[in-house]
Amino acid sequence: MTWWRDGVLYQVYPRSFQDSNGDGVGDLNGVTSRLDHLAWLGVDGIWLSPTFPSPNADWGYDVADYFGVHPELGTAEDLDRLVAEAGSRGIRVLLDLVPNHTSDEHPWFRDSRSSREAPHRDWYVWRDPAPDGGPPNNWRSAFGGPAWTLDERTGQLFLHQFAAGQPDLNWWHEDVRQAFDEILRHWFGRGVAGVRIDTAHLIVKDRLLRDNPPADETDHPYIRRRGWKPIHTANQPEVHDVLKRWRSVCGEFDPEPVLVGETYVLDVRQLAPYYGAGDELHLAFNFPFVHAPFRAETLAGIVAETEAVLPGHGWPVWTASNHDVSRFPTRWCAGSEALIRCALMLLLTLRGTPFLYQGDEIGMPDGEIGPDDVLDPAGVRDVARTPMQWSGEAGGGFTAAGVRPWLPFGDYFACNVATQREDRDSVLWLARDLIELRRRFVSAPYASLEAPAGCWAFSRGPGIAVALNLGEADVVLDLRGEVLLGTDHVRAGRPFDGRLAPAEGVVLARSQD
Ligand code: GLC
Numbered sequence: 001m002t003w004w005r006d007g008v009l010y011q012v013y014p015r016s017f018q019d020s021n022g023d024g025v026g027d028l029n030g031v032t033s034r035l036d037h038l039a040w041l042g043v044d045g046i047w048l049s050p051t052f053p054s055p056n057a058d059w060g061y062d063v064a065d066y067f068g069v070h071p072e073l074g075t076a077e078d079l080d081r082l083v084a085e086a087g088s089r090g091i092r093v094l095l096d097l098v099p100n101h102t103s104d105e106h107p108w109f110r111d112s113r114s115s116r117e118a119p120h121r122d123w124y125v126w127r128d129p130a131p132d133g134g135p136p137n138n139w140r141s142a143f144g145g146p147a148w149t150l151d152e153r154t155g156q157l158f159l160h161q162f163a164a165g166q167p168d169l170n171w172w173h174e175d176v177r178q179a180f181d182e183i184l185r186h187w188f189g190r191g192v193a194g195v196r197i198d199t200a201h202l203i204v205k206d207r208l209l210r211d212n213p214p215a216d217e218t219d220h221p222y223i224r225r226r227g228w229k230p231i232h233t234a235n236q237p238e239v240h241d242v243l244k245r246w247r248s249v250c251g252e253f254d255p256e257p258v259l260v261g262e263t264y265v266l267d268v269r270q271l272a273p274y275y276g277a278g279d280e281l282h283l284a285f286n287f288p289f290v291h292a293p294f295r296a297e298t299l300a301g302i303v304a305e306t307e308a309v310l311p312g313h314g315w316p317v318w319t320a321s322n323h324d325v326s327r328f329p330t331r332w333c334a335g336s337e338a339l340i341r342c343a344l345m346l347l348l349t350l351r352g353t354p355f356l357y358q359g360d361e362i363g364m365p366d367g368e369i370g371p372d373d374v375l376d377p378a379g380v381r382d383v384a385r386t387p388m389q390w391s392g393e394a395g396g397g398f399t400a401a402g403v404r405p406w407l408p409f410g411d412y413f414a415c416n417v418a419t420q421r422e423d424r425d426s427v428l429w430l431a432r433d434l435i436e437l438r439r440r441f442v443s444a445p446y447a448s449l450e451a452p453a454g455c456w457a458f459s460r461g462p463g464i465a466v467a468l469n470l471g472e473a474d475v476v477l478d479l480r481g482e483v484l485l486g487t488d489h490v491r492a493g494r495p496f497d498g499r500l501a502p503a504e505g506v507v508l509a510r511s512q513d
Pocket residue numbers: 058061062098162198199262323324
């Protein structure tokens with residue numbers, strides 16, 4: 001029994017989870033005050049999006065001090081208390097490690113940019129301008145524009161794959177590697193159970209800084225939109241040296257902390273190497289799944305391929321929402337509650353570790369962001385970051401009545417935790433029932449079963465089957481057994497006759513025939 005393998009993880013976006021002091025910004029004491037909800041739901045661990053001091057050029061993903069806590073979120077003692085209070089409820093806490101870049105206000109970068117001879121100069125990636133005065137290569141920032149900004153003081157450009165306030169570290173430099181070993185040791189020593197590693201696939205860049213080639217029709221739509229194949233900026237062989245090094249730091253602690261990588265690759269065959277020989281990441285996010293359309297055939301295909309390519313020691317991860325994409329109730333389900341129930345059933349019954357994003361458990365849709373509300377440097381992700389909807393009272397249970405939250409509220413009257421807690425047939429209770437039920441077959445093998453078009457059926461060992469009709473027609477499956485849980489909450493305990501209406505799903509105890 002390994003907690004992160006058998007359990008359910010839950011992503012908390014601290015600024016939007018719970019405000020404890022009425023300033024409109026969620027904080028660590030707020031998270032602590034909501035642990036009972038997470039324990040009730042059956043969550044085994046939480047991943048906190050960045051908690052470190054940050055000028056918020058990218059909302060915490062620009063870290064100015066890896067050992068501190070952002071004053072808006074609380075203090076180091078608040079974090080210790082959160083870890084302890086979570087621990088007493090059987091919930092582990094993961095932090096968000098951001099190793100690809102720091103804030104431009106981090107003391108390392110302040111020193112680095114001060115002169116060409118500064119001790120930290122080579123901790124970042126500096127180059128002379130091209131002969132025409134432009135950037136040294138064609139690399140682009142994920143937020144648009146060149147990945148290089150000229151720093152007048154020393155006449156060189158620094159690399160930033162994200163905002164200019166997020167200069168990339170030079171992971172070829174041994175001192176950078178050592179500095180992060182110490183950051184990990186610090187937090188693991190303080191009781192943190194692991195880290196989610198931001199852009200784990202990007203940290204080491206081509207040493208020669210060669211141009212990336214243009215994308216073509218063989219690329220995933222996401223890559224095509226960006227315009228280039230990231231062959232010299234992502235998935236460099238040397239990234240695996242760094243991951244092995246971190247895994248061995250984990251090995252210094254008992255119990256061993258968990259490394260969860262934001263491995264943003266769009267081909268599952270590129271995902272497998274991140275598990276190493278059982279000596280790199282413990283868990284690696286599956287973005288082909290996140291970015292797939294909500295179609296049975298497509299999703300089942302990605303799951304089958306993942307099952308086939310991951311090494312025996314590689315445990316899959318399934319997630320549908322996070323702080324960077326439109327929430328699945330909107331993106332996949334267009335607000336249909338029946339489809340939201342199917343999506344939760346799917347996430348929570350596949351073989352692998354599910355990561356829920358805050359609000360997934362109530363089917364919370366995207367927030368509405370007006371042009372004046374945009375805070376995200378990429379301009380599109382605020383919809384997923386609006387405050388958690390706890391109740392229908394003024395302030396949504398997130399903050400005090402009358403307080404303006406840092407991002408606008410969604411419709412907390414229509415969708416909130418308190419109302420759904422009162423309703424045994426709600427999405428929230430379904431999520432909880434699924435989390436409890438999955439423990440019965442958590443390590444059973446996955447195998448797909450024959451199913452009509454639009455439908456996805458699979459077994460979890462000989463005893464359990466899951467069938468989901470994501471299509472628009474009634475279907476009849478050649479599958480019998482006793483319904484353990486249905487998306488509609490009505491069929492549990494009844495025999496299954498093989499019939500599924502559109503947007504309906506069941507978990508069955510199979511008849512042994
Ligand atoms: C990751 C984070 C995202 C951030 C980016 C740069 O993708 O999830 O929020 O903008 O890395 O740190």
